Amino acid sequence: MSIQTALELVLAAVVLGLAAWAVAARETSAAVVGFIAYGLLIALVWVALGAVDVALAEAAIGGGLGGVLLLSAGARLRENEKRAAAERPGAGARLAAAALSAMVAAGLAVAVLRLPTPAPTLAPQAAANAAATGMGNPITNVLMAFRAMDTLLEKFVLLLGLVGVWSLAADRLWGGNPGPRHQADPLGLLAFLARLLAPIGVVVGIYVVWTGADHPGGAFQGGTVLAAMWLLTMMAGLTDTPPVSSLRLRLVLVAGPGVFLVVGLAGLLFGAAFLSYPAAYAKPLIVAIEVAMTLTVAATLTLLSAGAPEQRLER
Amino acid sequence: MSGAVVFGMCGVAVVGLGLYSLITNPHPLRKIIAFNLVGSGAFLIFGAVARRSATTAFSGDPAPRALVITGIVVAFSATALAVALLLRLFDAAGSATLGADAQSSTADDASGR
Numbered sequence: 107m108s109i110q111t112a113l114e115l116v117l118a119a120v121v122l123g124l125a126a127w128a129v130a131a132r133e134t135s136a137a138v139v140g141f142i143a144y145g146l147l148i149a150l151v152w153v154a155l156g157a158v159d160v161a162l163a164e165a166a167i168g169g170g171l172g173g174v175l176l177l178s179a180g181a182r183l184r185e186n187e188k189r190a191a192a193e194r195p196g197a198g199a200r201l202a203a204a205a206l207s208a209m210v211a212a213g214l215a216v217a218v219l220r221l222p223t224p225a226p227t228l229a230p231q232a233a234a235n236a237a238a239t240g241m242g243n244p245i246t247n248v249l250m251a252f253r254a255m256d257t258l259l260e261k262f263v264l265l266l267g268l269v270g271v272w273s274l275a276a277d278r279l280w281g282g283n284p285g286p287r288h289q290a291d292p293l294g295l296l297a298f299l300a301r302l303l304a305p306i307g308v309v310v311g312i313y314v315v316w317t318g319a320d321h322p323g324g325a326f327q328g329g330t331v332l333a334a335m336w337l338l339t340m341m342a343g344l345t346d347t348p349p350v351s352s353l354r355l356r357l358v359l360v361a362g363p364g365v366f367l368v369v370g371l372a373g374l375l376f377g378a379a380f381l382s383y384p385a386a387y388a389k390p391l392i393v394a395i396e397v398a399m400t401l402t403v404a405a406t407l408t409l410l411s412a413g414a415p416e417q418r419l420e421r
Numbered sequence: 422m423s424g425a426v427v428f429g430m431c432g433v434a435v436v437g438l439g440l441y442s443l444i445t446n447p448h449p450l451r452k453i454i455a456f457n458l459v460g461s462g463a464f465l466i467f468g469a470v471a472r473r474s475a476t477t478a479f480s481g482d483p484a485p486r487a488l489v490i491t492g493i494v495v496a497f498s499a500t501a502l503a504v505a506l507l508l509r510l511f512d513a514a515g516s517a518t519l520g521a522d523a524q525s526s527t528a529d530d531a532s533g534r
Contacts, residue, residue: 114424118431125435125458129442134450141454148461151428155468156480163490167497179504183450183511190518193447203444211437218429218466227474227482244483253487260491267498271505326494410501414509
């Protein structure tokens with residue numbers, strides 16, 4: 107057994123252990139912490155699988171934004187713990203669930219082990235057509251050009267998710283700021299960290315977007331880093347969420363899918379098909395979409411983490 | 422044994438663990454975490470499948486990886502929506518459980534807010 111395989115086995119075992127902890131921990135807060143650690147280590151697994159782009163996305167969302175979302179929800183639901191524990195199913199039901207889960211896992215295991223060899227792959231085609239966009243990162247090419255439709259629809263899913271979250275506001279709070287107003291000591295450690303980290307994080311986020319053309323990175327990953335920085339300043343009490351009735355905010359939220367859709371329709375009018383880029387302008391068009399998408403992703407993910415409007419609109 | 426097999430099996434086991442927790446854990450927030458585990462395991466299986474075609478020239482198939490990035494973002498927005506629904510239910514009803522008797526008591530409280 108090579109050293110690499112041994113390291114992979116250890117990593118897989120630790121990841122499995124953390125997943126089991128997130129399932130079995132008695133306290134919800136402990137389970138959430140286990141799940142955050144799992145999200146961070148899963149990013150290492152993606153590096154080991156040679157997918158650094160995915161690792162960046164997983165670390166930023168699984169370890170960062172998802173952690174903030176679940177931790178704050180867990181803290182607010184603490185009183186709910188006992189009541190929910192009373193509904194724990196009996197031993198028979200748990201045994202049946204375990205049997206069902208084991209059967210599903212066994213079926214999946216057989217499917218994974220019996221995959222055809224040689225494995226089918228689109229990597230040579232992606233590399234051969236990279237010249238059409240002028241970008242060297244095959245994953246960015248797939249996301250922004252070869253399968254641009256998926257990415258466009260995903261933007262709409264994000265927007266719909268946010269509309270769903272906002273629509274949960276009580277009537278009297280509609281139009282107000284999402285989430286509770288965070289109070290923190292203005293001279294405390296959190297405020298200090300937010301002041302120190304946010305400018306660096308913003309530069310890192312923009313760099314990750316820009317470098318995504320040729321190296322691991324891209325609009326999602328960079329947007330998520332920007333969202334994390336915005337959330338940090340909010341949690342430190344330095345800024346507040348913008349009110350959901352703000353026109354400027356809404357323009358930012360529709361900028362990404364809007365620019366994407368306009369470019370796509372232009373392809374239908376002047377080019378070969380919906381979302382076809384003319385070869386001479388492919389890269390500038392894609393960069394324009396990515397810039398708009400980064401702003402939208404950052405704003406949408408931040409507000410999704412902040413939740414439904416909970417502060418009354420000040421008139 | 423290659424990394425694709427090791428982490429593919431790891432993904433399979435995570436799906437199994439998550440499914441068990443989704444069914445048996447009564448706390449709604451724990452069910453949301455469990456659902457995320459199932460999704461994460463499915464992404465891992467995808468990543469293992471993408472890795473199988475790795476050669477010296479390519480580190481793997483970019484198409485499944487791009488799909489996973491899209492999937493991670495969509496899973497996060499679904500999680501945020503689920504958490505928001507749960508918090509709203511808890512605020513309106515004072516408790517958030519999925520039991521049969523819980524639903525009748527929440528119905529009259531929810532209209533008052």
